Structure formats: C-alpha cells, structure tokens
Amino acid sequence: MSNVYTPDLNRGDRIGLEEAIFCEGKSSKDLLTILSDYHENNTSCLLTRLSVSKFESLPKQIKEAMDFDPFSKTGFFGQVRQTKKDKLVAIVTAGTSDIGVAREAARTLQHAGEDSIEYDDLGVAGLWRILEKEKELQRYPVVIVVAGMDGALFGVVGGLVASPVIAVPTSVGYGAANHGHTALSVALANCAPGLLVTNIDNGYGAACAALRILRQIRG
Amino acid sequence: MSNVYTPDLNRGDRIGLEEAIFCEGKSSKDLLTILSDYHENNTSCLLTRLSVSKFESLPKQIKEAMDFDPFSKTGFFGQVRQTKKDKLVAIVTAGTSDIGVAREAARTLQHAGEDSIEYDDLGVAGLWRILEKEKELQRYPVVIVVAGMDGALFGVVGGLVASPVIAVPTSVGYGAANHGHTALSVALANCAPGLLVTNIDNGYGAACAALRILRQIRG
Amino acid sequence: MSNVYTPDLNRGDRIGLEEAIFCEGKSSKDLLTILSDYHENNTSCLLTRLSVSKFESLPKQIKEAMDFDPFSKTGFFGQVRQTKKDKLVAIVTAGTSDIGVAREAARTLQHAGEDSIEYDDLGVAGLWRILEKEKELQRYPVVIVVAGMDGALFGVVGGLVASPVIAVPTSVGYGAANHGHTALSVALANCAPGLLVTNIDNGYGAACAALRILRQIRG
Amino acid sequence: MSNVYTPDLNRGDRIGLEEAIFCEGKSSKDLLTILSDYHENNTSCLLTRLSVSKFESLPKQIKEAMDFDPFSKTGFFGQVRQTKKDKLVAIVTAGTSDIGVAREAARTLQHAGEDSIEYDDLGVAGLWRILEKEKELQRYPVVIVVAGMDGALFGVVGGLVASPVIAVPTSVGYGAANHGHTALSVALANCAPGLLVTNIDNGYGAACAALRILRQIRG
Amino acid sequence: MSNVYTPDLNRGDRIGLEEAIFCEGKSSKDLLTILSDYHENNTSCLLTRLSVSKFESLPKQIKEAMDFDPFSKTGFFGQVRQTKKDKLVAIVTAGTSDIGVAREAARTLQHAGEDSIEYDDLGVAGLWRILEKEKELQRYPVVIVVAGMDGALFGVVGGLVASPVIAVPTSVGYGAANHGHTALSVALANCAPGLLVTNIDNGYGAACAALRILRQIRG
Amino acid sequence: MSNVYTPDLNRGDRIGLEEAIFCEGKSSKDLLTILSDYHENNTSCLLTRLSVSKFESLPKQIKEAMDFDPFSKTGFFGQVRQTKKDKLVAIVTAGTSDIGVAREAARTLQHAGEDSIEYDDLGVAGLWRILEKEKELQRYPVVIVVAGMDGALFGVVGGLVASPVIAVPTSVGYGAANHGHTALSVALANCAPGLLVTNIDNGYGAACAALRILRQIRG
Amino acid sequence: MSNVYTPDLNRGDRIGLEEAIFCEGKSSKDLLTILSDYHENNTSCLLTRLSVSKFESLPKQIKEAMDFDPFSKTGFFGQVRQTKKDKLVAIVTAGTSDIGVAREAARTLQHAGEDSIEYDDLGVAGLWRILEKEKELQRYPVVIVVAGMDGALFGVVGGLVASPVIAVPTSVGYGAANHGHTALSVALANCAPGLLVTNIDNGYGAACAALRILRQIRG
C-alpha cells in the first residue's frame, strides 16, 4: 500500500500535455507524498483545485517551491517555462463571478507556455459590450467563453467568430441555474453550429483542449 | 357520474379571461358532452391542444361550428369577436420549428379580441436578424419570445426592450435540449432582469398573461 | 486583467432598469473594486444576494455608504430616490419563511421608486386567510405571490384576481419540495391561466418584471 | 417454466384485500393462463391497467365472463359482490381529464363492495366550485382527491375537511407537469397537514388504502 | 410589515388538527415574535424542525416554557394535554438511524393526546425480526413504518397487516439512496396494495394522517 | 465504409464469454451483413434485444438458421452447445411481468452451456411465497433476482441466502417506478450486504456475471 | 405570417459555415416553402434530421434535386462541391449502432468539401481493436469519437492521441444509459485532459467544430 500513485510518465510525449495533479479528494498526506517525490526528482507540475486550506497545510519548504493563486486554486510547482510571445487564445467571461474559472484556464495555458488575453463581464444582457469586441475577437485562432446562469454568451460568440469556440459553463447562479447544469445544457443544445463544450467550471480542460488545437496550428 | 365537468361560469367577469377547453387527456366522449352543451347554450369558446385525430372524431355538426387550426391545435367554437385595431403584442420566434407554439399564442389573443404581429426565425446564431428589428420591437407594450434549444433569444430580447417580455420555451431540440427543460431553465436563470416565464410550449398561457397586462394598460 | 467588470452603462435608458450588483460568487476583492469605482463616481446602485459576512468584510467607509438589510440580503449603495405615493404592487406570502424573498422584491421596488404592500402568511391550508383579502388584492395592478413547498397559493390567487400575477417560488421546504423546484413546477404547470413565473427565490427578478409592467401602465 | 404465477392465496384473509391482476407488462399468453385457471376454479377477480387491445385479444369465452370498462381500464372477472348501502367515500377530481383515474378508484371500491360518490372538475382556478361542496365533503369519512398539473386541489381539500384525505396525482399536463411528478411532489410537500399520497395515476391504490381505513371504521 | 404571520385560528375546529410551527427557514426574530404572542395569550402549540442552535438562541423565559426534544427537533410550548390510555398506533423503524423521524411522529401524536408504541430496527435484511412481531402489529388500527435506504420494510409490513399503513421514507443512506428519494419512490411504486405515503423525514405528517384516521375510528 | 463491425475475435479465450450481438439500434442492413459473415464462416452466436419485426425482416435462410424466442427477444444463431447436467443458478422473479427479462438470463446461460431453474412470481407482498422456497434457494451457488416496481425482493433474498445474489431491476411499473430506476436504486442502496447489481432489464448481463462466477467455482 | 424563416445570409462569410436546415419539428409545409425558395434561387444547402417519411412527403421535383441518405437522415440539396484530396479527420465509432451518427458527421464534412475516414466498432470491451489503430489515428489533426452506452472510448482515445478529440455521445443503450446522457456525462467528466464534447447524437455539430479547427490549420 506504499505506492498511492502511478505517474503517467510519458504523457507529455504521447499527447503533448503534461500530467497535472487534481487535488480535490486527495488526502493532504497523499498529496504531500506525491509532491515530495516531484521535489526530489526536480520535476515541475501544475496543481488544480487546490483549496487555500489544503495549500496552507503543506510544509513550508513545499509551499515556498509553489506559485499558488488562491483565486483560481492553481499552483505551479517547481520551474515554470517562458510563455510564447504571440497570444493565440482569447478568454471571454459573461460576468465578474466567472473570472475564477477563466483564470484557471489562463494559468493552465501559461504553465504550458501559451499566453492569453481576457475580456471580462461581456454578458448579453448588455449586448453592445460583446458587439464592441467582435472584430478583436475574430483575430484569435481559439476563443474560450466562460459563462454561468443562462449561458447565452456561448451562442452569441459562436455566431460571431469563425474560430473554434470552447464553452466553459460555470456553477454561477441559483435555483434553475442548477449548479451549472443549465449553462452546460445550453452550450450543448446550441443553435450556433460547432460549439465545443467542457465540464462545468473546467477551465483546466478548456485550456488543454486549446493546447491540442494550438499544437496543430503551430505545426 | 353524469356530470363530467363543472364550468367556471363567471371566470370572465372575475379575472377577465374566459374558460378555455384543454383537450389533451379528455376522452372524445367527454369532449363531445361538453361541446354539445356549449352548442345548445349558444356559448362560444376556445379549444387548445386539440389534435387533428380528436377533431376528426367529432360529429360533422360540431366540426362545422368550429374554426380549427391544425398547426397550433386550436379551435374557435361558435362566434368569434372582432379584434381591436391597434396591435399591442409582438411575438418573436427563434426558429421556424417554434412557429406552432407562437401561433397558439396569436390565436388565443385573437379569440380575446387582440391582434398581434409575428417576427419569425430571429435566433441569435445570426445576431443581426434580431438587431435589425430592435427599434420595431421596442414599440410594443408586450413582447412574447418563443424559443427552444438553447433559448438564448430570451435574454437578448430582454436586454433590448423595456416592455414586459414573456418567455415561452419550446420542446424543439434533442439530447441536452431535454424536451424544452433547458430552454425553460435558461429563461428562469437569466441575466436579463425581469423576464417572465411560462410552461414549455405554453403559447396559450403567454397570451393569457399578455391579456392580463393589456387590461391594465388599456385601463 | 485589471478590468474585472464592464458596466452596462445605458441600461437604465435602454430598458428602464438600472444595473444591479449580484454579489454571490464575486470575490470580496472584486466586489470592493466595483464599489470603490461607484463611490468615486458618486453613482448609486442596488446590491443583491449580499451575505452578512461579505458585507462585514467591506471597509468601514463603504459600509457606511450602504443601507444594508440582512434579512433580504440587499444593499442600497449611495443616494436612494423618493418612492412614488401610490402603491401599485401587492406582495403576498404563503408562509412566514417566505418573507425574506418577499422583502427582496419590496426593496428592489423601493430602490426604483415604487412602494408596495405586503400580505404575509396567507397559505391555502387555511383558505379563509386569502379569501378575506380577495377584494383588497383585486385593487392592485400587479400582484406578486411568494410561496415554497406546494406552491398552491399561486393558482388560488391566479384564479381570484384579473391583474398580472407574478409567481416567485421559494426554496422553503424539504424532501419532495426539492429546494424550490416543486413550487417552481407548480407555478409553471398551473391551471390558473396566465401566471407569470420567475426563478426560485428571485424576488429581485419579480420586482424588475413588475417595473416593466408598471412603466407601461404609468405610461 | 410452466408456472408463470404464484397466487397469493390467503391475501384476503391476511390483509382484507383480494389479489388483483396488474395487466401491464404481462404477455397476453401469460394473462390468459392466469384467467383460464381462475375460470376453471370459479374464482372472481379484479383486473387493472387492462388496455382495450389486450382485452380484445382474449378469447370470447373469457371476454364474456368479464365486465370490462375501457375508460378506467379495469375488468371484473366472474361474480361481483353487492355494494353496501351507505357511501363512505367521496372522490373529487380537479379536471375532466382526471376522471379515468378516479373511475379506477371507484371500480376498485365497487369490486370490494363499497359504493362511492364522485365530484368532478372542481379545480382551484375556479375556487367557488370546491367551496360550494365544502359541507357535503365534510360528511365523508374518507376523501380521495384526484388531480394532475399543479395539484393545488390536494392542499385546499386537506385544509377544509377533517377526514383522511388520499391524494392521487395524475399524469395530466405537459412540460413542467413532468408526467405527474409535479402533482406528486406537491401532494408530498404539502402545507395541509396529514395528506396521504399514492403513486401517479394509482386510483387502484387509493381505493385499497380507503378499504384499509373503512375496515377500521366499520369495525 | 409588522404582522409576519396570520394564525389559522379555527384549524382545530375545522380539521381536528391544531396549527404547528414549522421552524425551518424562519428567522429567530420572526420565531420569537410568534412565540411571544402565544405566550401572552397563554396558547400552547407544537414546534417542529427546531434545531438545537435556534432553540438555544431563544430567551430563557421562552425556553423554560418549552419541553424541547433535540433528537426529534420538536418542542411542546405551554401546557400539554393528557394522552389517552389505549395505544392505537404502532411505529416501526427499519434501522436505528431512522429513530429521530419516528420520534417526531410519536411526539406529534403525544401532543394531540394519543400514545403510541415503537418497534425499532426491524429491517428486512434480518427478516425474522419483523416476522416475530407480525401478530403484535396486526392489533394496531394504524401502523406507521419509518425506513430509509431501500425502504423494503414498507411493502413487507403492507403485506402482513390489514390496517392502514403509513410509510415515512427517511433521508438515511448515501449514493443511490438519493437523500431519501429512493425510499420515497419505493413506497409509492409498491406491490403491497394500499400503502399511504408522506414526504421524506415527515414524521409530523404521518402523525397528522394517523390522527385523521383515529378521529374516524374513535368516532 | 464497407466494414461496419470489428469482431472481438478472442473474447472467449480472454474472458470466457463469447461476443453477443446487441441488435437494438443496428439497422437491419448492418445486422444482415454481420449474420451473413457468421453464416459463411459457420460461426454461431447469441443475439439479444432482437425485436420480432427486425427478426421478421431477415431473409428466410437466416431465420431458419436461428432459434428465436420472441418473449425474451433472444436468438441462437447456428449450432448450440449441450448444457451441463447440474443446475447451479436459480432465477427468481417478483412478478409475472418480470419473466421476459428472466428468460433472457436463462437463454444466455443456456447458450453458454449452463442450465438454470426459474422461481416465478414470489414478490414480498405475499411473503410466505419466498419463505417457502428459502431452503431450496440456499442450495444454489448463484441466485439471480429479477424485480421491478419497489424491488423489495432483492433485499429479502439477500438476507436469506449466503450465495452471491445478482439483482436485475426491471422497467415494470409506472409513475414513481420511473422506468426501472426505482428498482435499480433500491438494489444499489440496499441494507442486505453484498448485493450485486446490473442494468435495468439486463438479463443478459446478469447471466454473464453468473458465468464469470461459475467459471471460478467449477475451476 | 407569410415569412416563416429569416435566412442567415452571410453566415458563410462570417463564421465559415453555411446555414443548414434542421428539419425536425418543422412542418412539411414550412420545409417546402424554404426549399422552394432555395430551388428558385439556385442555392444549395445541407438538410439534417430529415426523416424518411418527411422526405417522401416532398414533391418529386424537390426530391430529385436532393441527394438523400436515409441512414444519417441528411440531404444535399442542389450542387455539392468537390472534396479536398487530403483527409484530415478520422471518425471512430465504438459500436455498429453508432454508425448513423458518424455518417451524419462524415456527410456534413463532405458537404463542406472535407473528406474523412471512418474506423468502426472499436469499443474498449475488446481493447486490442483500438490499440491496433493507435499509430494510424495519431496521424489525423482532428479525431471525432462516436460512442453510446458507457462511452469509455472517449477517454481511451483522448489518452492516446495529441490532436483535438471531439466526443459525440449517442443515444444507443437502455436503462442506465439514459438516452445518451450517461455517455454525455462521461465525455464531460473525463480524466483524459482536453476532450471536447457536443450534444447527444450531434454528428453535425462535431463536423462543424472540426471545420472551425481545420480552417485554422489550413490557414
């Protein structure tokens, strides 16, 4: 019972994405075991869904080796690579409450060496806000849209830009928002053709999908 | 067991809306009993959710006394009143598949003496379509929006006009559209403030709500 | 990443409703950024779903500029306008546990300059309570009904008054009450014709809908 | 594999209710096997959920031995006992579409020797209809209420009479009526104290429950 | 806004059940307002779903006037009547975790003057436990069965006794137990004929239903 | 596009179970392509969920090579092996309507060379029926229980026998039976320890699981 | 009411995807109106979800102008462009029953001038089937995976190839497959990083998403 994890060693070579550590549900003890091994082997990695309290419970030495962002609950452990100069990904949020999830996407891209630009609080209740950015958005080869509640922004962006659009529904809202399931269903049942969808609050997944696409574009 | 129904006799006086006959689930025999009584008493009424086959099963005399529209599954039984000259209600649909439900609303309004205007197939995947109508729509004291699938049109209209907006989700779509429940949840969990919502496919209910509002406006 | 929000500047002119700040899901830091801007520009606004602990976490200067009501979790930030003399909206609750949501509606109306009257604890288990108020209620051009659990009050009021009736289901109850989804479905699948429905616990939305209607009535 | 059923022979003695044959899902062949045995042994029984087409597929001799009611989909096979003179059960329906289920309850009572009285189409959208019957209903030791859609009638009756009230939700309605699940949840999450609930469309079960109660009352 | 409640004054006369105070969702302030009125008028009442912390928050004088049971979260406020000598209700639980809900039923009966007997932990995984009590249970005119998880006990008891059986599903269990919804559905979709069902964890409702039946039996 | 299927050639060697053909959702054309190949190669196989109409649509030659059972919707195509002499599996059904699913299990076992014995209609509403078989059932190394509606039989059998018990929920029932999902949840959330569960109506899967166990027992 | 549709005229220029006609829910009359206009203007288009019976109901002239494929329910109306020589998209199905949906994707790509290659029936129950194709699949810049039931193939392919992987859940399966919702949830909650998901049975949407990506790759 000593080996609580089996690292997917060649994932980077195989699919171009390094393994990240999903911290939710892992005991602090198991998490520490993993990070200590990484520390010893001088391996760097991305941590996701790392709560402030779980981060605080780690030993000082480990914490000091980590660039932790409490808002997106992500950590960069060890060395982080330089980001490429050109920004190919735009990240749009419908409301201020969606920014934490958008930041998870931005940080995941950054950890993989891709910079991104964020356009915040452009929900369709004030439609001029997104229309004002139409031309700008059309310049990006990949657009990530982050929205909760009614998720109406997914389809509007999908109808304005020709690039692949990745929809990230968030759990923002109450009652009929159903913890993000309404925004998720909206993204899936959309009239705008060719929307791509990830799990609720899954900024990390949207970034990984963007990285898969960028790899094909950059060649 | 002879009396299968108890007419709500003074409903028109009480709440300004005559009782309509909801035909779904009623046996043809019971429906005939009711209509025969109405015929005898020379009372007129609106029938909703009357399928073609149930209509066809009625006796010739009853059918001839009815103005039946198979597309909206509505019937006008007996005399129909004149509609008022001014149109105060706009009905907008997101797609061609939503028109049957929109027609149920239009016919219900017509039966109560109110005319309406229909704007069809203005879904947000081609956003310019609704934007082109913005000024026109703002002129109507009541706007009914009929949409299935992602229901994104509800919030867009709600953000463009100041009048009361009544959202009618439809069961158009498949998979994550969930028989209209996604469009319904979208309408309810909307960022556009003050949307009013009715049941799925309930054009009749939207029209009744509009009539309640018009009664206050017309004074 | 410095601009965490994009104010919908002309919303008041466009749809007659000023933008409100939905506080749930916003970090205290982002909320403070927004309020500081408002403070600087001498702009007033309504805050909804502001928990006591988030309110308490704000700086003293900001708190003093706010009229905060913990029961409805609403805040008036900055100057508040005078309410009009005539009360056109009645707000009815089914039980004492529904009053928090009703107060959110009343406060939203008040912030927009409309006074209202509240009738509390008139659930149909003691039917005489609502019947006693029938004549009074019929005088109001808009009636908001707030109810959880079985939501039977929606249909009863809908069958007694001719005005537009706005149903606000609440999350009061347990088990089969399903966090308000039963009351919501009841409002939607109602036999009383022309009920208008908002999201669960959405007193704010009901008030906004009422304001849209009042604007048409007041002309 | 020859014995497709195991009759619960002493059920009548044990719990006061004879075994009935639930026909849904049984192959016509298996149903015929069972009825032939009953015919041979001169045993009578009640059949429920017997569709017209399945009834029609039975041999003439079996059909002639059955009093079949297509509306409630019930059959009395063999001899039927005399009903008692006094009627102790009132059955109330909210709408004409609920009568089929009410009839299943009435026929089940009749088969067990209890007569009943039916009050039809007393839904709360026209509240005076049920109020007019208040005194009459209070005379019955058991009241069965049959309602679909919003199911508001359950709580209203539960608040008016002191007898045990058995709620039978029906699958009447569409959209948010959710095939009877909304009416079911309404009955369960009710503010009227002490409502008793059965499965959707289960007139048979409501009658059986009434028979259990009547057995205690008649002593 | 001073009157936060409207007491259902003649409920006892009308339906034989005094109004109880459902404490969940009520603010401590509103609860105190109600109890102070009762105290002043020397009225006694039953409180349900009163959490320990809400009870503790009440003033000493009010607490001393209450017989509070933390396990069932019920309180008797003011004078309590004598219970009748004969016990007509048996309460059976499937497991030790269901006892809190059973106690709510027992306390509600006691407050209305009816004593009861409890049979605990008789789940069907050890079938001999319920079979051993078969004869005893058959003596009671009303049997309440309280069970969570699979709820198999409902049908077993329903098949063993002729009295009315009231099923109270509980939220005991995890995963597929679905917070009591599985036990609830089991009670409703039961093969044992004539089971009567209440909301999840609703011991109070089961007791009220029993009181309605007892009133008919005692005459 | 000519190869519509990729046979899992060594499945029998690998996991001891030959590949079966799941016919639902396959076009008649694709099904015929597969069977013609099998016919040519003189390979035998089991077909499941083969509707009568799809079977009838096959060419005569193919039909004649098949032992088709319409009740369980299974077909044996080609040669069938001899069944072993000793019966190690008991299949119990709760009601006559569950027999079709039980037969699918029996036929799957038979096709793999294992005989079984069926005990039908032993639901717990008449508890003596299953108790009478207790000793007999305890003799079988594997017991399959097939039940719909409330699924109470799963836990009762699980508490009576020491062998592995495989629960097969069926879609028998209506309303709260939820197309078999209630019986499924009951099997999963059971108090009887160590129940094993398969998909709704999945007699085939239960038989395959039994075959995996028998392989270990027979050694 | 004469204009039942509003063509999104410049969609091709705007987002690189021509408007397609979703035929489900449209009346035959409305569909004919649209196609007649297209015919007159010599415009070509793609039709999706066109059932055989609706196709058959069209006039001969229209039918002859259409390349209709009943298996994928798609039609090419008018002239079809030449497909590009290089195939950049691989389409993998888990089972033969998923091929109809895969064909919808292939036909949509073809209509837009992109060829594709299909790998059929590679579900993970026989894992060697997909492993055998690993190297081949890694060559394609876009991989579409079509799977119902357990949807395990999505994650396996996502872990083997570096290209963007588009998951299309299908409604194949029964019981716990939940009409495709289980496969959908599996795709969304996947451990393989960066999976992109579309609606259930939405081969059309997957193809449109692929076209968005290809546009970026082809530059």
Place this chain on the structure above:
Amino acid sequence: MSNVYTPDLNRGDRIGLEEAIFCEGKSSKDLLTILSDYHENNTSCLLTRLSVSKFESLPKQIKEAMDFDPFSKTGFFGQVRQTKKDKLVAIVTAGTSDIGVAREAARTLQHAGEDSIEYDDLGVAGLWRILEKEKELQRYPVVIVVAGMDGALFGVVGGLVASPVIAVPTSVGYGAANHGHTALSVALANCAPGLLVTNIDNGYGAACAALRILRQIRG
C-alpha cells in the same frame, strides 16, 4: 423506547456475513448504547462510515477497544480474526482520490479474514498502466475496481479479465460527474459483459459481495 436496536443475531450463520454497524445518521448516544452492549458481551464487530469526530466523541474505554482507520472511516471493535494466507482479491483504483473507498473494501475483507492486494492510480488516461498489470490481475478470482469521474476503468478491466469484476463507483469529481452518479451509470450501462455493480462509495458492499463469491470458491 429503551431498545434502539434489534441485533440480527444469526446473520453470520445464515448468510456468512456478520452484521456491521453503519454509523452515519446514528446519534452518538445510540451508537454508544450499541457498543456498550457489544463490549459487555465481548462481541466483536466492524463499524463503517464512522467519522473522526463521532469516533472522538466516544468514551476512552470504547476508543481503546477499537482499531480505527480515519482514512476509510472503519473501525474494528474487539478481537479481529487472523487473515487467510492466500490473497484471492485484487482491488484496483483509477486515481489517488479513490483510495479511501478502496481501503474500506480492504478493511472489510480483512475483518472477515481475507487478505487483498491493491493496485492504485491505474486510470485509462494513461492506458499502459493498466495494460502492464493485465497478466497479474488475471490471476485473482475476484477483482474489485474503484473509480470515479468517467469510470472508464470498469469496462477496460471487464474486457481484460475473466473473473467476476465488481465495480465500485466513487463520488470523486465535479460538475457532470454528478456526485458519482455518472460513474455509477457507466458501470451499469457497460459494453463489457457481466460487470457487477455496487452503490457509490460502497467499498463495504463490494467486499461483502466478494466474500459471498469466495465462500463458493473456497467451498
């Protein structure tokens, strides 16, 4: 009311599994009553779902008599038997977050005298991890697979080994993982034939099922 539990005394003899104490939902007081009796009678037992705080609340004497494992929330109370030398059960987890549930299974087996071996973190996103263990896993007569999120490991293992495979879905994941219901549905709707499924997070149940099978194998 003094007897809060009814021990299933001969369960071990009857079904080969001693009764365990499910601690969730039991009050500390009731739990103590039970354990004190066991202590007095020198009976040993297994406790499941015993939270750290509930364990800590027990008296010192009771705590000292217990081997408590906080990670799996299990306790061995009193004497524990020797485990058998040969390990017949393999327990596989998909991720580190699933280990707590796996440990519950291992501890339950250990308490019943069966040792087991654990293979951790072998999820299919890095497919080589499980393939590397294929031969080893095939040696065990029973394989338990523990997985959350997409649950893809269930089918992969089911397709690789011939032994009975018991799937334990876990509540690991978020959004579309639906608290383990997605993994549960995946296990049930699986293409790999003959998977056996237990409740979400039910390591205890999986171990009990394994014990039933082992009893047949060991003879």
